[in-house]
Every structure is written in C-alpha cells, then in structure tokens.
Amino acid sequence: MDAFFASVEVLDRPELAGKPVVVGGVGRRGVVASASYEARVFGVRSAMPSTQARRLCPHAVFLAGRYERYQQVSAKVHSIFESYTPLVEGVALDEAFLDVTGSVRLFGSAEQMAWQIRHRICQELGLGASVGVAGAKFLAKLASEAAKPRLVGGAAVPGAGVFVVPEGQELDFLHRHPVRALWGVGSVTETRLARLGVHTVGQLAHLPRQALVGALGESAATGLASLAWGQDPSPVRPTRPTKSIGHEQTYPEDLRRPAEVRAEAGRLAIAVSWRLQKAGLEAQTLTLKVRFGDFRTLSRSKTLPVPTADQAEVARVALGLLEGLDLRMGVRLMGLAASKLGPPRAPLDQLSLDLQATNPSGLVDPQRRARVSAASRAVKERFGAESLVPGAALEASRRHSGSRWGPQPSQRVLPGEDS
DNA sequence: TCTGGGGTCCTATTCCTA
DNA sequence: TCTGTAGGAATAGGACCC
Numbered sequence: 001m002d003a004f005f006a007s008v009e010v011l012d013r014p015e016l017a018g019k020p021v022v023v024g025g026v027g028r029r030g031v032v033a034s035a036s037y038e039a040r041v042f043g044v045r046s047a048m049p050s051t052q053a054r055r056l057c058p059h060a061v062f063l064a065g066r067y068e069r070y071q072q073v074s075a076k077v078h079s080i081f082e083s084y085t086p087l088v089e090g091v092a093l094d095e096a097f098l099d100v101t102g103s104v105r106l107f108g109s110a111e112q113m114a115w116q117i118r119h120r121i122c123q124e125l126g127l128g129a130s131v132g133v134a135g136a137k138f139l140a141k142l143a144s145e146a147a148k149p150r151l152v153g154g155a156a157v158p159g160a161g162v163f164v165v166p167e168g169q170e171l172d173f174l175h176r177h178p179v180r181a182l183w184g185v186g187s188v189t190e191t192r193l194a195r196l197g198v199h200t201v202g203q204l205a206h207l208p209r210q211a212l213v214g215a216l217g218e219s220a221a222t223g224l225a226s227l228a229w230g231q232d233p234s235p236v237r238p239t240r241p242t243k244s245i246g247h248e249q250t251y252p253e254d255l256r257r258p259a260e261v262r263a264e265a266g267r268l269a270i271a272v273s274w275r276l277q278k279a280g281l282e283a284q285t286l287t288l289k290v291r292f293g294d295f296r297t298l299s300r301s302k303t304l305p306v307p308t309a310d311q312a313e314v315a316r317v318a319l320g321l322l323e324g325l326d327l328r329m330g331v332r333l334m335g336l337a338a339s340k341l342g343p344p345r346a347p348l349d350q351l352s353l354d355l356q357a358t359n360p361s362g363l364v365d366p367q368r369r370a371r372v373s374a375a376s377r378a379v380k381e382r383f384g385a386e387s388l389v390p391g392a393a394l395e396a397s398r399r400h401s402g403s404r405w406g407p408q409p410s411q412r413v414l415p416g417e418d419s
Numbered sequence: 420t421c422t423g424g425g426g427t428c429c430t431a432t433t434c435c436t437a
Numbered sequence: 438t439c440t441g442t443a444g445g446a447a448t449a450g451g452a453c454c455c
Contacts, residue, residue, distance in 0.1 A: 048421095049422055220452095243426080244427080248423085299449060
C-alpha cells in the first residue's frame, strides 16, 4: 500500500487531500510512522525523528496513529487478496505476499490479477496500492517498490502501479539495485560492504565468498550471496506461529523515581499478560528492556520453570528483573516481551508455589510467602526433603529414571490420600 | 541533534551439567 | 573425588524489517 497510514487518514478526513500529512511524531519524542507524498516532497520520511520532520515541513498536518483503524482497513485489503488465493502471507498491515500459481485458470495471468487487485483496492477502499510480480518473494517486493509513485524534481509522480519482472530477466533487474535494497542489508551491513567497494547487488554477487564471510560472518554471507543471485526459495506462508508478544514505551520525560518505574513495569506486565491471554498463549521467558536517559539500552530476561500468562506472575517477574538495575540515569523507555510461547497447560499441571506468595498486584506478600514457606516445610518434614519438587523436574525424572528427583515409593502420594 | 513500537533472527558469552 | 571438556540452554545485545 502506498503511504498506508497517511492515506487512511486522508480517506477518513477528505479535507486533508492534497496536503502534507504525517502520521506519528506528535509528541516531543517520536518518529514518523507514515508520510503522504505531499510531505515526502519536503524530505519527510518514515522513521525520521518528529523534530526533524517538523523542521522540514512545519505546515504539515501531524496526526497520532490510529492503529485499530489501520487494522480494520488492512483486514478489508486482505479479504480482497483472499478472493484470489488462500496463500496470502501478511508481512505488515500494508504489505503481503500472494502465491497465485494455482489461480491462473480462474483469474488470468499473475499480471492480470495484479491489475485487478489494484483496481479493486482503489474502487472499493479508495486507497492506492502498488503490485510487484515475480517468481520469488524478494524479487516481487523489489518489483512493488519499482511500481510505487516517485519523487521527480520536487514533485510526486504516479508510478506504474504494477511492475512485472519477466522470467529470465531477474538478474538484469536485480543487479542494478543498490545493496541496501536486499533483505537483511541495513545501515551497518551497507557500511561494511562499502568498505569492500561493494555498492550494487551485481558487485555483491561477484564478490569472492571469503571476502563476504570475512565482512559479515557465515550466516549473513550465505543468505546475501543467494539473494544476490536471485535465489529465494522461501515459500509464501499463510500462517506463522507468534514467537513473542511485547509492549514497550518511550516516556515523554525520563522516569526518575523508582516507584514510578516499578508502576510502569506493572502496567507493561498487565498489557503483556492480557495479550497473552487473548492469544490463548503462555510464555516461559520474559524479557525486560530498559533504555536510559543517555540512550544506553539493556535487557534482562528470566526463563520460568512453569509457563504463565497470569498477570500477577508476569508482574512479579518483571519487577524481579528490574531489581538490581541502577535507575539513577533516568528511564527513557521500558519494554516487556514474552517469548517461548505455547498453548496453556492442562489444568492439572504444576502451579508455581511462588505465585501463591504474591498478591493480586503481583507484589510479594510477606504473609502469604510465610504461609507458603511454612506449608512447604511441613510437607517436607512429613514426607522427606524431595517430596516437594518442581513439576518440570518430576517430568525430567520420568524420562531419566533414577535421577535424584525420582519419586520414591515411600513418599508417593496415592489417590485418595491427603496431600 | 535525535533516535517509536511491534516484531524476527543471529551471535557471543555465560552458566550448568553430564 | 577432582578436574577438564563439550554441548546445550539461558542470557544479553544487536541488526534488521515495516
């Protein structure tokens, strides 16, 4: 989609048509999420600091993003895609790959479908889209860039709308692009390649492998060398499991009071646990990210014995991760992410005893902790030191019978017995 | 001078265990 | 019993994408 967020704003507020519109960067600290082509003429770009965007284009209309609205429109765009093929891989709200190999008999060639889809998005939703057609995903992505509107002599001119990379001409098309156009080449990699005198994909393709490995490491070198020769075997994957769920926020002013920082950590925990629950997932690893006033950023993570989506447990871990950090520099940003995700455990699974020692706000309650501790001691006194162990350890012992956590006959609690 | 928020993936280091 | 080692998991950081 062309300037997607900004275009949706213009769609909902037609009086903005023809004006420079910038989404994001409303606050003092922020960056541009999307800029209309009228704003791009002044040099405003995505990911640009808002202060810079304001300097370049002070008369632009700056708007806060409305993510839910963009999601709604994105869903409509996707339903158009899905009327052509079930093989739709969403890359972002405004971008997707479609494998139309199996749809040619129904709708005509891939290029014909590209024109149809573009036409329908324009007619039904009033938005502009550019479509790239090629035999591989990353080539199609480059082709869609080639189809987009361009800035020529300080003015935006319409693009081709659809750009096809014909079979057999992939390398001609690919090799004239700058290396930056390749997936996986950002500013750091671009600089490293420039040191080798490599600026275009064609130069990269002909670089001796050893030189590439020396500059970028084995994995990146292998991946980029393949891409530079047009080899991208990755299929269009309609569904991909979520690997992490996180929230982070940059604060208008650095947080300096520890109580304030802890309260924010609790707020992030509530947001993350709520999203885990909505997604029907539990997380085993939680990672806290802190960016200080001097932009120094660090992360601390904790892998739990028992996966959780519980708000109090997530908050307890987040606060635990916060302990030991020197917050005197002031906190500019804080984030919390959940990973190692999986479906919720069966109800009979082991619960964490620590959890029972926290109150509903996620803070350790000394009285509860004392009761948990006393109960745990009583069980061990009556049944032995190894009578109370983490469920995960018990599972491991079943796999490796004879380990020290293995349940001993005299201590096994039989059905019907008090436990 | 200024540097978001949501992610994925990779690498290096540290720690634990067999 | 002690020590060295190898492998895997956990952890931390960074590059990159939209």
